[in-house]
Amino acid sequence: MFTEFFQRLSVWEGIDTWIAVTGALAAMACALPGTWLLLRRQSLLGDALSHAVLPGIVLAYLGVSWMEEIGWLTAPATGSGAARVAEGMSLVARRQLALFAGAALSGVFAAVLSEVIQRWGRVERSAALGVVFTSMFALGLLLIRLFADRAHLDPGCVLYGNLEATAFNRLGDTTIPQAVIVNGGMLLVNALLTLLFFKELRLSTFDPDLAAAQGMRPSLISVALMSVTAATVVAAFESVGAILVIAMLIIPAATARLLSDRLSTILLLGIVVAAVGSVLGHVMAITLPAMICSRLGMPQVEDASTAGMMTVAACSCFLLAVFASPRHGMARAWYERWRLKLRIVREDLLGSLFRREEAASSQPQAANQQATIGDPARLSWFQRLARQSLIRQGLVESGSHGDSLTESGTAAAQDLVRSHRLWESYMARHFALPNARLHDTAEKVEHFLGPELQAELAAELDQPTTDPHGKVIPTPPERL
Amino acid sequence: MLNSDIFRVLTLQDYNTRVVLCGTMLFGACGGIVGAFMLLRKKSLVSDVASHAALPGIGLAYLILEALSPGTGKSPVWLLVGAAIGSASGLFCAGLIQRTRLIKEDAALGIVLSVFFGFGIVLLSVVQSLPTGSAAGLSEFIFGKAAALTAADVTTIGVASVIIMLACGLLFKELSLLCFDDAYAAALGWPTWWLDLLLTTLVVAVTVIGMPSVGLLLVVAQLVIPPTAARFWTDRHSVLTIIAGVLGSLSSAVGILVSAVIPRLAAGAVIVLAGTTIFLISMLLGTRRGILWNWLSQRESHRRIGQLDLLRACFEVLEREHSFTSSPESDPATMPLSFEQLQAARSWTASRLRSILSIAVSDGSIRQGADGKYRLTSEGMRLARRATRNHRLWEMYLIHFAQTAPSRVDREADEIEHVLAPELVEQLEELLEQDRVRTRLPPVSPHAQLT
Numbered sequence: 020m021f022t023e024f025f026q027r028l029s030v031w032e033g034i035d036t037w038i039a040v041t042g043a044l045a046a047m048a049c050a051l052p053g054t055w056l057l058l059r060r061q062s063l064l065g066d067a068l069s070h071a072v073l074p075g076i077v078l079a080y081l082g083v084s085w086m087e088e089i090g091w092l093t094a095p096a097t098g099s100g101a102a103r104v105a106e107g108m109s110l111v112a113r114r115q116l117a118l119f120a121g122a123a124l125s126g127v128f129a130a131v132l133s134e135v136i137q138r139w140g141r142v143e144r145s146a147a148l149g150v151v152f153t154s155m156f157a158l159g160l161l162l163i164r165l166f167a168d169r170a171h172l173d174p175g176c177v178l179y180g181n182l183e184a185t186a187f188n189r190l191g192d193t194t195i196p197q198a199v200i201v202n203g204g205m206l207l208v209n210a211l212l213t214l215l216f217f218k219e220l221r222l223s224t225f226d227p228d229l230a231a232a233q234g235m236r237p238s239l240i241s242v243a244l245m246s247v248t249a250a251t252v253v254a255a256f257e258s259v260g261a262i263l264v265i266a267m268l269i270i271p272a273a274t275a276r277l278l279s280d281r282l283s284t285i286l287l288l289g290i291v292v293a294a295v296g297s298v299l300g301h302v303m304a305i306t307l308p309a310m311i312c313s314r315l316g317m318p319q320v321e322d323a324s325t326a327g328m329m330t331v332a333a334c335s336c337f338l339l340a341v342f343a344s345p346r347h348g349m350a351r352a353w354y355e356r357w358r359l360k361l362r363i364v365r366e367d368l369l370g371s372l373f374r375r376e377e378a379a380s381s382q383p384q385a386a387n388q389q390a391t392i393g394d395p396a397r398l399s400w401f402q403r404l405a406r407q408s409l410i411r412q413g414l415v416e417s418g419s420h421g422d423s424l425t426e427s428g429t430a431a432a433q434d435l436v437r438s439h440r441l442w443e444s445y446m447a448r449h450f451a452l453p454n455a456r457l458h459d460t461a462e463k464v465e466h467f468l469g470p471e472l473q474a475e476l477a478a479e480l481d482q483p484t485t486d487p488h489g490k491v492i493p494t495p496p497e498r499l
Numbered sequence: 500m501l502n503s504d505i506f507r508v509l510t511l512q513d514y515n516t517r518v519v520l521c522g523t524m525l526f527g528a529c530g531g532i533v534g535a536f537m538l539l540r541k542k543s544l545v546s547d548v549a550s551h552a553a554l555p556g557i558g559l560a561y562l563i564l565e566a567l568s569p570g571t572g573k574s575p576v577w578l579l580v581g582a583a584i585g586s587a588s589g590l591f592c593a594g595l596i597q598r599t600r601l602i603k604e605d606a607a608l609g610i611v612l613s614v615f616f617g618f619g620i621v622l623l624s625v626v627q628s629l630p631t632g633s634a635a636g637l638s639e640f641i642f643g644k645a646a647a648l649t650a651a652d653v654t655t656i657g658v659a660s661v662i663i664m665l666a667c668g669l670l671f672k673e674l675s676l677l678c679f680d681d682a683y684a685a686a687l688g689w690p691t692w693w694l695d696l697l698l699t700t701l702v703v704a705v706t707v708i709g710m711p712s713v714g715l716l717l718v719v720a721q722l723v724i725p726p727t728a729a730r731f732w733t734d735r736h737s738v739l740t741i742i743a744g745v746l747g748s749l750s751s752a753v754g755i756l757v758s759a760v761i762p763r764l765a766a767g768a769v770i771v772l773a774g775t776t777i778f779l780i781s782m783l784l785g786t787r788r789g790i791l792w793n794w795l796s797q798r799e800s801h802r803r804i805g806q807l808d809l810l811r812a813c814f815e816v817l818e819r820e821h822s823f824t825s826s827p828e829s830d831p832a833t834m835p836l837s838f839e840q841l842q843a844a845r846s847w848t849a850s851r852l853r854s855i856l857s858i859a860v861s862d863g864s865i866r867q868g869a870d871g872k873y874r875l876t877s878e879g880m881r882l883a884r885r886a887t888r889n890h891r892l893w894e895m896y897l898i899h900f901a902q903t904a905p906s907r908v909d910r911e912a913d914e915i916e917h918v919l920a921p922e923l924v925e926q927l928e929e930l931l932e933q934d935r936v937r938t939r940l941p942p943v944s945p946h947a948q949l950t
Contacts, residue, residue, distance in 0.1 A: 062606040063544060066613075139790050140782045146543040146727045150778055153720035157771035160642070160716075164765050174642060178716070179620040262551065263620070266613030273602050273610060308625050315566050317629060324624035330617025337610065347601055 046293035071129035073159025079121025126249030180260030300329030530721035531747030554619025556585020643714030645766035731785025835872035
């Protein structure tokens with residue numbers, strides 16, 4: 020299987036590198052504004068924006084093709100290599116500027132419109148967004164159909180982009196795709212803006228009121244963030260399309276959020292996840308579908324949409340983070356819960372052994388009947404595991420009459436039983452509970468009383484020596 | 500296009516147009532009805548996620564059918580089943596992601612939407628490279644093919660719509676309570692979890708039956724726009740649901756007819772834009788929350804407040820200048836008021852005062868004499884006495900029961916005096932009487948006594 024994987028991967032060429040780089044740059048550029056949107060709980064705004072910019076883009080495309088017709092945007096056929104690259108650059112810049120302008124205009128229009136609907140019509144926020152972005156998206160699709168022969172826009176491309184084709188759309192005579200320049204430029208701009216306005220963005224995200232009190236104008240920052248998001252979406256648009264760009268906005272940011280609690284780390288990790296996800300996506304696109312389909316009897320399948328696979332790869336990173344994040348992962352939570360459970364069962368075993376020995380010392384004949392408490396055959400598998408670890412650590416030793424506590428085991432058990440009985444005394448004094456009801460709560464609380472709380476309880480109760488049931492409250496040797 | 504062709508389309512003489520119209524209108528009605536619940540539950544965009552998440556379901560259904568027996572991949576029923584499974588698992592995943600607690604609802608929905616769609620795109624590109632599968636049959640699900648709906652499609656849509664509407668009708672009370680106050684519903688012992696699941700199922704069902712006609716990208720519009728538009732016309736949930744259904748099928752009908760007349764327009768997009776037009780009209784003209792209606796009623800209350808302020812000012816000027824007692828016998832016609840006196844009474848600009856006065860004159864509460872002075876009519880006097888009385892009652896109330904400083908009561912009373920209902924005035928009188936402040940009651944101003 021691995022040989023097949025590497026065999027399929029060996030067809031990797033220069034163009035594959037450019038595809039991966041283009042995708043990675045687009046994803047990295049999106050990850051920065053995406054993180055802010057995620058933290059502001061406005062992720063769906065990215066969704067809405069990526070739909071709403073469509074009519075603007077179509078109109079800009081029409082404008083660009085009109086400009087090409089009148090000769091504004093055509094490269095001269097002659098000239099030296101360097102001059103043609105420079106000319107090519109300025110062409111890309113002019114063309115992209117037109118697209119940016121169109122998209123930014125319709126993005127801002129959509130934002131203002133949904134604000135107006137929300138405020139004047141008193142419509143709930145997500146409904147207002149829904150009305151605006153579906154309407155504008157429908158308008159964009161309609162425009163594409165109407166001017167299909169002039170704008171060279173394919174509705175399919177609009178949705179899921181054509182990363183493979185954009186990599187062939189090169190800059191002048193070089194092998195560098197135009198999309199690399201555009202998305203790379205956008206990444207630089209976003210990184211610069213994030214660095215310059217880090218303080219403002221951070222404060223207005225986490226505490227808009229405080230930001231306003233410091234004279235920062237959070238609404239202006241929010242509008243600026245929206246414009247930058249719109250521009251980033253447009254830059255990535257040609258490569259990955261309107262819907263997959265949502266994945267690039269949200270998923271790296273969400274993954275990074277699961278991995279860290281520090282803002283700067285989240286921003287950096289988001290970029291890293293975006294890059295990794297994109298490269299992984301292209302690798303998966305040219306290997307996995309063929310490997311799976313050839314086994315299903317469909318050998319014709321060679322590869323699959325890279326942009327689509329990039330979202331799948333990014334999602335795999337996200338799922339990995341959900342599972343294995345060091346701080347918030349499910350694996351960590353399970354492990355913590357398991358450790359806590361083990362500790363409680365171990366302590367309960369110690370406690371029951373202590374009580375048995377305590378009873379044996381006062382009534383020797385009763386002890387023989389209870390000798391089976393430590394009988395391994397009557398324990399659950401988890402209790403057996405706990406018992407083994409107690410024996411291994413030398414807190415319990417097993418003998419012919421069942422288990423018994425060692426010296427250090429007795430000390431640990433005394434500490435626990437002290438917690439238990441102190442808590443019972445405390446409850447008896449301060450809560451109007453019958454004595455029979457004290458045990459159950461104490462059984463839970465005993466595991467969580469540290470030495471400080473024990474000392475406080477003892478002081479509060481004037482250093483008691485017996486609990487409400489008349490049993491002695493033990494004192495571990497080191498506290499004497 | 501010839502006029503006769505347009506006439507043919509609009510009078511539904513084509514069998515095809517009738518079939519298509521029937522199918523899309525049924526879907527429009529269902530979308531509006533189910534969307535009304537989602538609007539109240541503030542989860543309008545859930546159906547967006549449901550529709551995008553359907554794509555991998557469609558792709559997988561096609562691939563499985565092709566793998567089992569080549570050539571059967573485009574069976575519409577199985578593709579719809581695949582779509583439904585895709586949507587449902589998408590919404591399920593969104594629920595799971597939210598359980599991490601760090602990723603909130605918006606991000607969870609966005610992640611599911613884009614990842615499922617991305618995976619769907621991967622599957623579509625795989626389908627495309629199969630010799631049997633031009634993805635044409637599948638991309639119809641993305642963009643819709645309303646014009647090419649067949650009678651069989653419409654039968655499927657019809658049966659599903661009837662089931663959806665029946666479910667909404669039979670469980671209307673339960674679903675409404677879920678939307679308005681799910682905690683209360685849970686406290687009453689209703690199975691809110693199951694009701695929520697039912698509502699989600701309904702959303703998935705509507706989304707799926709809408710896909711063949713408007714396409715999965717725009718299905719959400721039929722669940723969001725009609726209910727939001729209906730909200731401008733009513734405050735009652737049952738009426739809202741019905742209006743939303745009607746508006747939904749209306750926008751479908753308009754969209755289908757327009758796109759039948761102008762063949763280059765894609766029906767799905769036109770249906771959505773027809774809905775948008777209906778929305779904008781509703782927002783402008785709606786009788787409950789419409790902008791125009793709000794503006795008119797605001798203007799009316801502004802005008803009323805201006806009149807009451809004027810009458811009270813007249814009363815207070817008369818009280819000061821003519822030191823009259825407010826016994827009903829005193830004749831207002833004998834007490835002229837000059838423009839300057841009135842303007843000094845409140846911070847009116849001359850033009851504002853002039854316009855208020857002209858309204859008062861046309862209302863008949865004030866007369867302008869030949870000497871240019873103004874006099875209250877007897878009706879005006881009655882109104883002025885009442886306005887002043889309300890103002891002072893409220894001032895007394897504020898002083899005696901709300902511990903407001905006497906220097907501030909005038910401003911606060913100013914804001915509330917216009918909305919005191921007669922019953923409230925009675926209550927105030929009773930309250931103040933109990934407190935034995937009857938002797939200080941209006942028309943004596945509390946300020947007069949304090950100074």
